[in-house]
Amino acid sequence: MGGKLRVIGFDADDTLWHNERFFRLSQDRFAELLSDYAAPEHLDERLLAAERRNIGHYGFGIKGFVLSMIETAIDVTEERVPARVIAELIGIGQDMLAHPIELLPHAQEAVTALAAEHHLVLITKGDLLDQERKLAQSGLGELFDGVEIVSQKTPATYARIFGAHPGGAGAAMMVGNSVKSDILPALAAGAFAVHVPHDLTWDLEHADTPDGHPRFHCMTDLGALPALVASLK
Structure with a gap:
């Protein structure tokens, strides 16, 4: 050498x-699930703010992203987010963790x-x-x-x-x-x-x-x- x-x-x-494109697709699905509560651009801002706050707690990666989505969903719905939405957000994270390279x-x-x-x-x-x-x-x-x-x-x-x-x-x-x-x-x-x-x-x-x-x-x-x-x- x-x-x-x-x-x-x-x-x-x-x-x-490839990695970020899977986050973007998941974020689009997140916006669809919460479309009755907030506009996509507003959700993007809130989610990004949650991710920035949570890096010190969860670090980088899919798990922290999913927790930030759940936190944002609870926040924008004023704690009225349906359990099925939370379940789907968890499922999104599991799909991301299993996605082929x-x-x-x-x-x-x-x-x-x-x-x-x-x-x-x-x-x-x-x-x-x-x-x-x-x-x-x-x-x-x-x-x-x-x-x-x-x-x-x-x-x-x-x-x-x-x-x-x-x-x-x-x-x-x-x-x-x-x-x-x-x-x-x-x-x-x-x-x-x-x-x-x-x-x-x-x-x-x-x-x-x-x-x-x-x-x-x-x-x-x-x-x-x-x-x-x-x-x-």
Whole structure:
């Protein structure tokens, strides 16, 4: 394992496989179930506010999303939400937790190519059991040398993970779809960062790209990643 880059971190959801679109479909169903009580745009605002409040309690992932939907349903109906609606919201969460994994374009090829010469680490937020399930079903699990499921992605998080390897963050790269979680804190830790935008991004993950930063790169999909990594050697 030589060259300038020794460690490459990958985000999981909406970087390696689809995720946010299932949340959007579930949110549309949530709006349908509560259409007699509030307009969709009002529900979206209330649900987002609940998710923001609850991150510290439930963390990231489907379970926290379902609890936030239930809380919002109770709130907007002034505690009159029918039990059948609560039951359906729980069912929505169970369906999301069982949904098959669909890899994003070039994910398999890029990870396979880079695993041959680099130490790969999956660095993701979310529920432990759900993320482990998705990684196992993705077929990519054996290509990763380590898995870090974290509550937050901060500069300290990346410094700790990358610091466990020779060269530290200076010889590491983070690849992900979220500027807020995958790019800015990784750059602050001293790593390279590659933004691979996804068509759908959770509102709480929006941030401006650090255009002009010498260690920042952006690409439309993972197909160009092996060539970029090779160019940095």
